[in-house]
Amino acid sequence: MKKRVLIVDDEKEIRDLFRRVLESAGYEVETAASGEEALEIIEKKKFPLLLFDLNMPGMDGIELCKRVRTLLPISIIFAITGYASLFHLHDCRQAGFDDYFIKPVSIKTLLDEVEIASKKIDRWLDRTN
Amino acid sequence: MTLCNKVMVVDDSRVNLKIIDLILRRAGYETVLVADSGSVLKAVRDSDPCLILLDIDMPGLSGLEICRQLKESDDCSHIPVIFVTGNTDDATIKKAFALGGRDYVRKPVNEVELLARMLAVSVQLELTERLKYEEKMSGILELAGTICHEFNQPLQVILGSAELLLQKLPVGATGRTLAETIVNQTCKLGEINRKLMNITTYEHKLYIGNSRIVDLEKASTR
Numbered sequence: 001m002k003k004r005v006l007i008v009d010d011e012k013e014i015r016d017l018f019r020r021v022l023e024s025a026g027y028e029v030e031t032a033a034s035g036e037e038a039l040e041i042i043e044k045k046k047f048p049l050l051l052f053d054l055n056m057p058g059m060d061g062i063e064l065c066k067r068v069r070t071l072l073p074i075s076i077i078f079a080i081t082g083y084a085s086l087f088h089l090h091d092c093r094q095a096g097f098d099d100y101f102i103k104p105v106s107i108k109t110l111l112d113e114v115e116i117a118s119k120k121i122d123r124w125l126d127r128t129n
Numbered sequence: 130m131t132l133c134n135k136v137m138v139v140d141d142s143r144v145n146l147k148i149i150d151l152i153l154r155r156a157g158y159e160t161v162l163v164a165d166s167g168s169v170l171k172a173v174r175d176s177d178p179c180l181i182l183l184d185i186d187m188p189g190l191s192g193l194e195i196c197r198q199l200k201e202s203d204d205c206s207h208i209p210v211i212f213v214t215g216n217t218d219d220a221t222i223k224k225a226f227a228l229g230g231r232d233y234v235r236k237p238v239n240e241v242e243l244l245a246r247m248l249a250v251s252v253q254l255e256l257t258e259r260l261k262y263e264e265k266m267s268g269i270l271e272l273a274g275t276i277c278h279e280f281n282q283p284l285q286v287i288l289g290s291a292e293l294l295l296q297k298l299p300v301g302a303t304g305r306t307l308a309e310t311i312v313n314q315t316c317k318l319g320e321i322n323r324k325l326m327n328i329t330t331y332e333h334k335l336y337i338g339n340s341r342i343v344d345l346e347k348a349s350t351r
Contacts, residue, residue, distance in 0.1 A: 014285055014286060082282050104287070104315060
């Protein structure tokens with residue numbers, strides 16, 4: 001069964017693109033335009049897979065990841081950034097991100113990684129059940 | 130550190146010129162000697178020294194007046210001036226600094242003192258140049274970062290959309306080659322952006338005529 005994915009990016013075109021890509025691969029997708037909006041959505045629903053832009057007005061992706069990591073420990077969170085120098089891999093890992101992509105990322109790469117993450121979540125859930 | 134080498138010495142006394150010339154050349158400096166105060170500005174423009182040793186009391190234009198003219202000119206104001214003078218009363222020294230002099234040396238000239246003060250000014254000059262370079266680098270990096278961030282958003286949308294289009298077009302369909310070209314070229318732009326993000330040094334190369342552009346291959350660590 002395909003999983004629920006939350007995409008957080010302040011750029012509407014990016015949200016729409018990733019939604020289209022993931023929905024066409026069978027995922028159930030929700031989007032948020034800011035870290036604050038994402039937290040409101042996460043309070044109501046659980047997401048095993050999450051994609052965060054790093055550089056957003058208001059709460060940035062690093063801060064959002066730190067908060068979400070405590071709320072959703074059994075989840076996989078990816079960072080997708082347009083500006084790699086601003087946040088480095090070290091910061092991303094420290095914040096709790098599982099992986100890190102620099103825009104423009106190929107949708108094939110993204111889908112492959114989401115698929116791998118989805119299987120990993122399945123394994124984790126099998127062990128806990 | 131590349132320190133100053135070509136020094137102009139201005140003094141109406143031929144004897145003083147000869148003494149300072151000897152001291153400087155022995156210390157490895159190249160010298161440009163000027164005895165006529167009225168021709169200093171032209172001589173500076175012709176020889177482009179990195180430091181000027183300027184006598185104050187001269188017939189015609191005084192050293193203070195020459196310094197004022199140098200500091201007011203667009204093309205010479207950056208050259209540091211050290212006054213060499215027998216006139217060291219408070220008012221003269223105060224004016225010498227107010228007009229842009231970096232330092233002064235008393236006459237009769239002491240070789241050790243003269244060379245030490247020249248070196249100090251030269252190091253100061255080099256540090257100023259380095260600071261300018263750092264500011265330039267910082268500006269380039271900020272600009273590169275802004276370009277990358279702003280460009281990567283639309284690049285992501287173009288790349289993703291073209292890939293989606295490719296998925297929908299069967300092999301041999303009209304437009305498939307065009308969609309592939311868009312994907313390939315967008316990936317190339319993404320690679321250029323990644324190089325821009327990794328610029329660490331100010332490396333440049335000739336472009337058209339005398340204009341220069343940043344050499345991405347050398348400037349980027351990627």
